[in-house]
Structures are given as structure tokens and as C-alpha cells.
Amino acid sequence: MALAVWALGFLILPVIDANNTGIDSLTAICRALGIAAPAKQAPSTQTAVPASMTAWDATTLDAVALGDPVAGAALAQDSCVACHDPNGLTTDPATIPSTTGQSARALYKQLSDMKRGERPNDVMKPILDELSQKQLADLAAYYSRLPRRNHDIHAIASARGGAIVLATKGDVSRALPACEACHGANAGGPLEVPMLTGQYPDYIAAQLRAYASGARKNDIYGRMRRIAGKLTDQEIKDVAAYYDAPR
Amino acid sequence: MAVDEISAVQNERRWALAMGGVAAVMLAAIVWAGLGLHMNPPSNIETVDPNTLHVAGEFAENNLGTHVDSAGKITTRIVTTQFAFVPECVVVPQDMQVTFRLASPDVIHGLIVVGTNVNTMVVPGFVSQVHTVFDKPGDLLMPCHEFCGLGHGQMVAHVRVVPIADFRPDGDGRVTCDN
Amino acid sequence: MTINNRLILAHLWTAFAAFGVAILLGLWQMWVRSPLAAPLSTPDNYYLSVTAHGSAMAYVLTTFFIMGFGYFVAESALKQALPAPRLAWAGFVLGIVGTVLVVATVLSGQASVMFTFYPPLSASPLFYIGLVLVVVGSWIWCALMIVAMTRWKKANPGTPVPLAMYATVANAILWLWTTVGVAAELLFVVIPAAFGWTQTVDVGLTRTLFSWTLHAIVYFWLIPAYIAFYTMAPQAAGGRLFSDLMARGSFILFLLCGLPVGLHHLFMDPEHSSGFKTVQMMLTVLVAVPTLLTVFTVTASMEIGGRLRGGKGLLGWIGALPWERPMVLATGLSFFMLWFGGFGGLINMSYGMNAMVHNTSWVSAHFHMIFGGSVVIMYFAIAYHIWPNLTGRLAPSLVLQRAQLWLWAIGMMVMSLPWHWLGLSGQVRRVAQFDYADPSISWWAPWMIMSVVGGGMLVISAGMFIWNLVSFHFERTGAAKPGPVEYARALHPGVPVPAALNGFVLWNAFVLVLMAAAYTYPIAQFFILKPPQAVVHRVDRTP
Numbered sequence: 001m002a003l004a005v006w007a008l009g010f011l012i013l014p015v016i017d018a019n020n021t022g023i024d025s026l027t028a029i030c031r032a033l034g035i036a037a038p039a040k041q042a043p044s045t046q047t048a049v050p051a052s053m054t055a056w057d058a059t060t061l062d063a064v065a066l067g068d069p070v071a072g073a074a075l076a077q078d079s080c081v082a083c084h085d086p087n088g089l090t091t092d093p094a095t096i097p098s099t100t101g102q103s104a105r106a107l108y109k110q111l112s113d114m115k116r117g118e119r120p121n122d123v124m125k126p127i128l129d130e131l132s133q134k135q136l137a138d139l140a141a142y143y144s145r146l147p148r149r150n151h152d153i154h155a156i157a158s159a160r161g162g163a164i165v166l167a168t169k170g171d172v173s174r175a176l177p178a179c180e181a182c183h184g185a186n187a188g189g190p191l192e193v194p195m196l197t198g199q200y201p202d203y204i205a206a207q208l209r210a211y212a213s214g215a216r217k218n219d220i221y222g223r224m225r226r227i228a229g230k231l232t233d234q235e236i237k238d239v240a241a242y243y244d245a246p247r
Numbered sequence: 248m249a250v251d252e253i254s255a256v257q258n259e260r261r262w263a264l265a266m267g268g269v270a271a272v273m274l275a276a277i278v279w280a281g282l283g284l285h286m287n288p289p290s291n292i293e294t295v296d297p298n299t300l301h302v303a304g305e306f307a308e309n310n311l312g313t314h315v316d317s318a319g320k321i322t323t324r325i326v327t328t329q330f331a332f333v334p335e336c337v338v339v340p341q342d343m344q345v346t347f348r349l350a351s352p353d354v355i356h357g358l359i360v361v362g363t364n365v366n367t368m369v370v371p372g373f374v375s376q377v378h379t380v381f382d383k384p385g386d387l388l389m390p391c392h393e394f395c396g397l398g399h400g401q402m403v404a405h406v407r408v409v410p411i412a413d414f415r416p417d418g419d420g421r422v423t424c425d426n
Numbered sequence: 427m428t429i430n431n432r433l434i435l436a437h438l439w440t441a442f443a444a445f446g447v448a449i450l451l452g453l454w455q456m457w458v459r460s461p462l463a464a465p466l467s468t469p470d471n472y473y474l475s476v477t478a479h480g481s482a483m484a485y486v487l488t489t490f491f492i493m494g495f496g497y498f499v500a501e502s503a504l505k506q507a508l509p510a511p512r513l514a515w516a517g518f519v520l521g522i523v524g525t526v527l528v529v530a531t532v533l534s535g536q537a538s539v540m541f542t543f544y545p546p547l548s549a550s551p552l553f554y555i556g557l558v559l560v561v562v563g564s565w566i567w568c569a570l571m572i573v574a575m576t577r578w579k580k581a582n583p584g585t586p587v588p589l590a591m592y593a594t595v596a597n598a599i600l601w602l603w604t605t606v607g608v609a610a611e612l613l614f615v616v617i618p619a620a621f622g623w624t625q626t627v628d629v630g631l632t633r634t635l636f637s638w639t640l641h642a643i644v645y646f647w648l649i650p651a652y653i654a655f656y657t658m659a660p661q662a663a664g665g666r667l668f669s670d671l672m673a674r675g676s677f678i679l680f681l682l683c684g685l686p687v688g689l690h691h692l693f694m695d696p697e698h699s700s701g702f703k704t705v706q707m708m709l710t711v712l713v714a715v716p717t718l719l720t721v722f723t724v725t726a727s728m729e730i731g732g733r734l735r736g737g738k739g740l741l742g743w744i745g746a747l748p749w750e751r752p753m754v755l756a757t758g759l760s761f762f763m764l765w766f767g768g769f770g771g772l773i774n775m776s777y778g779m780n781a782m783v784h785n786t787s788w789v790s791a792h793f794h795m796i797f798g799g800s801v802v803i804m805y806f807a808i809a810y811h812i813w814p815n816l817t818g819r820l821a822p823s824l825v826l827q828r829a830q831l832w833l834w835a836i837g838m839m840v841m842s843l844p845w846h847w848l849g850l851s852g853q854v855r856r857v858a859q860f861d862y863a864d865p866s867i868s869w870w871a872p873w874m875i876m877s878v879v880g881g882g883m884l885v886i887s888a889g890m891f892i893w894n895l896v897s898f899h900f901e902r903t904g905a906a907k908p909g910p911v912e913y914a915r916a917l918h919p920g921v922p923v924p925a926a927l928n929g930f931v932l933w934n935a936f937v938l939v940l941m942a943a944a945y946t947y948p949i950a951q952f953f954i955l956k957p958p959q960a961v962v963h964r965v966d967r968t969p
Contacts, residue, residue: 175331
């Protein structure tokens with residue numbers, strides 16, 4: 001009885017089914033047993049053009065976790081504070097983001113991508129070319145530990161109902177997840193998502209427009225290009241304003 | 248008492264045999280479905296690194312979607328990620344064998360193509376593979392069916408089944424919803 | 427009469443308090459999913475609520491109820507005091523501390539990973555530790571049940587262990603086997619990741635270990651209902667247990683067949699081979715056997731009651747049953763829902779048909795019908811049956827008890843029948859929003875509203891249940907005293923019970939062999955193949 005069950009499960013069913021799916025009997029039996037069969041079919045694909053080479057393998061995760069905030073502070077004093085102030089203020093809120101209190105993983109990925117040119121930036125690239133990956137992790141560690149920028153306390157009044165719905169509930173009819181599903185505190189979303197609370201609304205709106213137009217495309221699997229491309233310009237403005245509100 | 252001990256035991260035996268028979272019939276139905284209808288569990292035990300999925304290989308962004316190889320084999324590659332299917336719409340021809348290959352770079356996802364028996368989990372670390380034939384043209388809903396985070400409910404995509412005459416691969420053998 | 431009534435009441439009230447809160451969340455969830463506008467409807471709140479509802483119903487209600495009922499059976503069926511009641515209280519305290527940790531982490535939004543965890547999502551470590559404490563508390567219960575039976579056997583050589591206790595110990599042993607899987611998953615993979623000691627997890631391995639637990643846990647929940655079917659319902663109906671041996675056989679089959687079948691929850695997973703899936707699918711078919719045996723034996727036992735009360739003809743005995751007794755009524759309603767739940771289960775079990783419904787509302791319908799319907803209604807009936815004994819007071823109102831049971835059964839049908847066809851039409855689980863403006867799914871709307879109505883009926887029924895129990899405690903003690911709970915006697919008492927059906931040594935050996943055959947390679951393959959691991963995604967803090 002037991003023998004019959006085993007023979008059915010591991011030999012007869014897989015071999016007969018193999019004919020249907022066009023694989024040979026040996027591969028079928030290997031699969032039935034749970035042994036990885038030797039791969040024969042080479043993936044018929046083009047050369048990969050990744051949006052970003054940043055990959056969250058154990059080495060990268062450890063590198064970010066071991067970033068040295070003291071070394072990062074010294075580096076920032078030399079190379080960054082002219083634009084990125086330790087209070088989270090910047091000289092041009094439309095093009096230069098507030099970086100204090102930001103997630104270290106988000107900072108590390110953006111710095112790495114700009115260094116490699118996957119996120120084009122003529123100002124940042126020459127500065128980053130002088131820095132090692134270790135120094136990028138140090139900078140990320142430093143800025144992530146600083147307090148976030150103070151919010152504009154009047155902004156909440158300007159956040160409109162539609163933006164609140166988009167940010168907190170999403171819109172299933174357009175397959176738009178809530179902004180908070182990834183960017184909220186403790187959301188459990190993609191590892192490199194930046195926090196938006198405390199960011200300049202002009203900067204958020206500018207980045208959403210860049211994603212929508214394809215000018216910026218270092219988001220892995222187009223997660224943001226897909227979303228930004230579906231938003232109206234009014235929605236972009238409203239959502240950006242929503243994140244300027246204190247919470 | 249209406250029931251004496253011997254007939255009680257006989258009744259018990261008969262019922263136990265009948266139930267054994269019911270179980271045997273169900274087993275036979277499953278074996279028949281496996282042999283005759285080729286309904287067997289999807290299991291190709293093929294591993295893939297979720298953390299470098301986007302960097303190289305068949306699941307890099309520009310390799311996704313439907314592709315017809317030189318031998319005419321149709322493969323649709325989809326990445327399931329928080330919180331979207333990439334691409335959001337795939338084209339497949341009607342009445343032809345199609346192979347779906349799926350992988351996840353982050354957490355567990357799953358999908359069902361509504362109204363068909365295309366249904367699989369997508370587990371980071373493994374490639375899920377489903378062979379199927381779509382017999383009717385039209386846009387089919389393909390929602391994520393396993394909890395993957397707060398955006399799970401908005402993770403929806405479509406499969407566009409087109410008549411063979413309208414299924415026109417480009418020079419690279421690719422077919423997308425845009426063309 | 428039972429001695430440790432406070433211990434038993436503490437367990438049962440904890441179970442029903444969790445149930446009372448969780449059912450309100452369930453109604454709100456139905457409301458959110460429906461086209462009606464619900465308050466506080468965001469994904470954060472929805473998944474927090476689903477996690478709380480699932481954890482409370484599946485872990486707190488069940489575990490505390492089964493422990494409390496087990497202590498009751500150990501004293502009332504064996505007619506001896508519980509061994510080491512202090513240890514039992516220690517188990518209770520562990521369970522309470524664990525429950526508090528789970529509640530605190532879930533309500534603070536740090537554990538919205540569902541009661542099935544889904545690594546690499548990772549909640550606060552305190553959530554998992556809380557669940558471990560609940561399980562450790564229940565392990566103490568398992569040990570006490572085994573000790574109680576062993577002592578009784580020593581003191582009563584040659585006498586078979588009373589069926590109710592034999593079945594309770596079967597459940598304790600089943601639970602010890604069952605929890606091995608989830609305990610290994612939590613202790614070796616999930617908790618180290620939650621503490622941040624490891625950055626990645628082997629997702630396939632965690633799913634496989636959880637599948638070890640996932641099916642047998644259902645039988646752990648179900649066995650108290652079956653104990654009531656076999657030992658309380660025939661007694662309440664004025665009948666006899668048709669066959670003591672067949673009853674023992676059924677409980678042993680649950681122990682044997684409930685465990686080596688967990689891979690059927692992973693039919694659609696890519697990390698397991700078709701061969702092991704097929705083998706476990708075939709073993710799953712055998713799980714239907716003990717339930718079908720139960721349907722026969724319990725129906726035959728009730729028939730004896732009906733005929734003794736003057737019922738004639740092929741079906742006349744059904745009308746002659748004392749339906750005014752809540753235990754009889756609940757058994758009838760439970761059997762009715764068992765047909766629907768069991769039918770759904772047969773579909774899920776068959777791989778080919780499962781592909782149509784896996785992870786859709788069909789599955790939610792199946793387990794609400796079979797657990798929320800067939801099993802929980804028996805929890806109610808058991809409570810009504812033993813509360814007089816625990817409080818020393820007669821039931822204030824049988825009418826209210828019957829009304830509550832009817833409302834529960836009808837509410838469960840109204841709520842979960844629509845989920846069957848919505849699931850077949852592609853409505854997936856664990857989704858808070860649907861685009862009812864989409865013409866292909868707009869017809870779902872009235873059915874979803876029907877489910878809200880069903881949910882409302884269930885909430886009212888739950889409120890009546892709590893009221894019915896509370897009113898016992900406020901009932902004035904009159905002259906009439908409730909007698910002790912009696913268990914159904916066998917139709918032919920004195921039939922010698924083979925030693926194998928009076929103990930568990932042989933069956934444990936069988937379980938070991940079956941589990942080794944069914945799970946050794948499916949678990950070992952992760953250490954042989956070493957599949958790439960996935961990075962932990964935290965939901966409790968920003969890394």
C-alpha cells in the first residue's frame with residue numbers, strides 16, 4: 001500500500017506528466033523527489049539593464065549597518081554641509097533634499113546610485129567619485145542619526161482630502177497602494193524606501209515628476225515610475241503637501 | 248433495546264468498509280486527474296537569489312513580460328514585488344501553450360488569474376512555473392492573493408488574452424500590452 | 427463534581443473574553459471589505475485587526491478553552507482530583523502573560539503579520555515570545571493530562587479509561603506533536619531574525635515548519651467538539667454511545683492522520699517536490715475517515731435516544747429527539763454545518779480543484795464554516811452543559827440558550843455561504859478594498875452586504891452567549907441543585923478494550939514513523955539545496 005503510494009507519487013505521475021510539459025523523465029523524477037535537476041534551458045533573454053546595481057545582499061546590509069557616524073560627521077563637514085545642513089535645512093528645497101533623520105539604507109542606495117550614474121546628478125557625482133563605499137555608509141550612518149527637519153505647522157491645513165486618501169488608503173481602481181504602505185513608519189515595505197515625513201514638499205513633487213517622465217529611473221523594478229506615472233499633477237502637489245504636515 | 252451486540256458490530260464493520268471505499272474512490276479520482284488530466288502540483292524546485300534578481304539574468308527589468316523564443320516557445324516572466332506585478336499587464340495568445348515564470352525579490356506573494364486554474368505562490372528564493380492554455384480572449388484580472396504587506400490589497404494586474412492573429416512579437420520576440 | 431472550579435472558570439472566561447473582542451473586529455473587517463463606508467478604514471488598521479482577530483480566535487480562544495475543558499474532563503470523568511493544580515495555575519499564568527504580550531504588540535501596530543507570520547515579514551520579538559509562552563503553558567496542560575490518565579490507570583487496573591479522558595489525552599499528545607513544527611520555526615528562525623541576530627531567513631524552511639503545525643492544529647481545536655459528540659450529546663438525547671471502540675479508533679485516527687498531511691497547505695508552493703505533495707495529498711484523503719466514522723457513530727447513538735423516546739420509522743426518531751436541550755440542538759446544527767465545511771474541505775484537498783480556490787474567499791468560507799460553525803457552536807454547548815456544575819446553579823434560561831445557538835448557525839451560513847462563490851469568482855483573501863466600480867466585480871456588492879448582515883447576527887449571538895454565561899453567576903441559588911455531568915454510557919458496556927486502545931505508546935511510534943516518512947526530506951532539502959535567503963522586512967521599527 002505504502003509502496004504503491006510512493007511509486008505513484010515519485011515515479012508514475014511525474015513521468016507521465018513529463019510528456020505533457022515537455023521535460024524528460026529523469027528531470028521529472030528529480031523534481032518529484034525534490035532534487036534540483038541540472039538546468040538545461042538557458043534563459044532566452046537579453047542582457048540585463050538594471051535600474052540600480054544596489055542589491056541588498058548580506059555584504060551590503062552589513063556595510064550599511066556598520067557605518068561609522070563619527071567618521072561620517074567629519075566627512076559631512078568637509079563635503080556636504082554647504083548644501084545639506086545638520087538641521088535638515090537646504091539651500092534649495094526644490095532640488096536639494098533634507099537628509100537628516102533619513103533611513104540609512106535609503107541614503108546609502110541613493111549615494112551609491114548617484115556615484116555610479118544610475119541616478120544622474122552633475123553636482124553630486126564629482127563629489128561622490130572621491131568617496132569609497134565605506135565612506136558612503138559612514139555618511140548614511142551620520143545623517144540617519146540626526147533629528148528630522150521641523151515641519152511646517154501650517155501645512156496640515158493645506159493637505160486635501162484626496163491626498164489623505166491616496167497617502168493612507170491608496171486607490172485600488174488604479175492599482176495604487178497607499179504611500180504609507182511603504183513610506184509609513186514600520187511599514188515593512190521595500191528595504192530602501194525613504195521616509196517622507198519632514199522632506200520638502202517641493203522636492204517630493206519634483207522627484208514624482210521626474211519618475212513620471214522617466215528622467216529618474218533608479219527605482220528597482222520601476223516601483224515609483226509606475227505609481228508616479230498614474231498621478232495627476234494636482235495629486236502630486238497634494239501628496240507632497242501631505243508629507244509636510246507634522247505627525 | 249432494538250440493537251443487539253452482534254448486529255451493532257456488523258453495522259460498524261459495514262460502515263467502516265463503506266468509508267474505506269469512499270476514501271478509495273477519492274484517491275482514485277486524484278490519480279485519474281493526475282494521469283488523465285495532467286493535474287499535478289507545480290514543482291520545479293528551481294532556486295534564484297531574491298536579492299540580486301534585478302541585477303542580472305532573466306528577471307532583470309528589461310527581460311520581463313512575454314517572449315517568444317526561436318523555437319516558438321512562449322514564456323511570460325513576471326516579478327511580484329511590494330506592491331506591484333512587473334509588468335502590470337502581460338499579453339498571451341489564445342489556445343497556445345504558455346509558460347509563466349515568476350519570482351519575488353522581497354517577500355511572499357501569490358497570484359490567481361481569475362476564471363482559470365493559474366494559481367501559484369511566489370516564494371522568495373524560488374522560481375514558480377505554471378504551464379497553461381487560455382481558451383477565451385479578453386482581459387483577465389490577476390490579483391496578488393497572499394498577504395505581502397500593507398499594499399497587498401492594491402496589488403492587481405491583468406493578463407490580456409488575444410487571438411493568435413493579433414499576437415505579433417517584435418524583432419526580439421517580445422509582446423507587450425503597449426503595442 | 428469538579429474540585430478546581432476556579433481554575434476551570436479562569437481558563438474558560440479568558441477564552442470567551444478573547445472571543446468576544448475578536449468577533450467585533452471580525453464584523454468591522456466585513457464592513458471594511460463591503461461597499462459600505464466603514465470608519466477608520468486604512469490598510470494599517472485592517473491588517474492590525476486581521477492579525478488580532480486571527481490570533482485571538484485561533485490561539486487564545488482555542489488553547490484556553492481546550493485547557494479548561496481538559497481540566498474539567500480530568501476531574502469529572504476520572505472522578506479524581508487534578509494532579510498538581512499549582513502547576514496548572516502556573517500554566518495559566520504563562521498563557522496570560524503571553525496573551526498580554528501578543529495583545530500589546532498587535533494593538534501598538536508592531537505585529538501586523540497575521541497569525542500565520544509570513545516571514546520574511548518580521549514583527550516585534552515580543553509578539554512571537556508571547557505566542558511561545560501560550561504554547562509552553564499548554565504544554566504544562568498536556569503533561570498534567572497524561573499524568574492524570576496514568577495515575578488513574580494504575581489505580582484502576584483492568585478498567586478502560588473513560589472515553590472522554592482517553593480522547594482528551596489523545597488531543598494532548600496530538601498537540602505536543604503539532605507544536606514541534608511552529609516551535610522550531612519560531613525558536614530557530616523567526617525569533618532570532620526578530621531580534622536582529624540574523625538578517626535573512628530561509629522562507630521555504632519556515633513555510634514547511636509551519637505546515638507541520640498548520641493542519642494538525644485544526645484537529646486540536648476540533649477534538650473537544652468530537653468529545654461532546656461522543657460523550658455528551660447521546661447522554662443529553664437520552665441515548666447510548668453506539669460503539670466505544672469505534673470512538674477510540676476515531677480519536678487515534680485523528681492523531682495518526684492529522685499530522686503527516688501539512689504539505690497540502692503548500693500545494694501551490696514552488697519549494698516542494700510534486701512527489702511529496704502527492705504522497706501527503708493521499709494521506710489527506712484518510713483524514714476524512716475518522717470524521718465519517720464519527721458521523722455514523724454519533725448518528726446511531728442519537729437514533730437510540732430517539733427510539734427510546736418513542737420515535738418510529740426510518741426518520742421518525744429524529745423528531746422524537748429532545749431538541750429543547752441545547753446540547754442536542756447544537757449537535758444537530760453542528761452536523762448540518764459540517765456537511766458544508768467538509769464538502770469545501772474535500773475540494774481544497776484535491777490539487778486540481780484547489781487551483782481554482784487557493785487563497786480566495788473560498789478558503790476563508792471553509793474554515794469559518796468548519797471551525798467557527800461546527801466547532802465553536804459545540805464550545806458554546808459544552809459551556810452551557812458544564813456551567814451548572816461549575817457554578818452550582820441551574821441555567822437561568824434554556825430559551826435564550828437555544829435562541830443563541832440558532833442565531834449563531836444562521837449567522838454563520840449567511841456570512842460565509844456567499845464567500846464560497848465570491849472565492850470561486852476570484853475574490854482573494856486579506857484584501858480590504860475592492861473596486862466595486864469595475865463591472866466584472868460590481869455584482870459582488872450585494873453578497874458582501876449579506877456577509878456584513880451575517881457578521882452582525884454573529885455578534886448579537888456572541889453577546890447573547892456571554893450574557894447567558896454571566897447570568898449563571900448572578901442566579902440566586904435555589905433549592906434545586908444541578909447534578910454532576912454524566913458522560914454517555916456505551917450501548918454494550920463491559921466490552922473488553924484492547925490495551926492498544928487504552929493507551930498511546932503504539933500510536934506514538936506510528937506517528938513517529940509517519941512523520942519521518944512524510945517530513946524528513948521536505949525539511950532536509952533546505953539544508954541540502956541551501957536556497958538563497960530573503961532579507962527580513964520589519965514591521966515593528968525602521969531598521
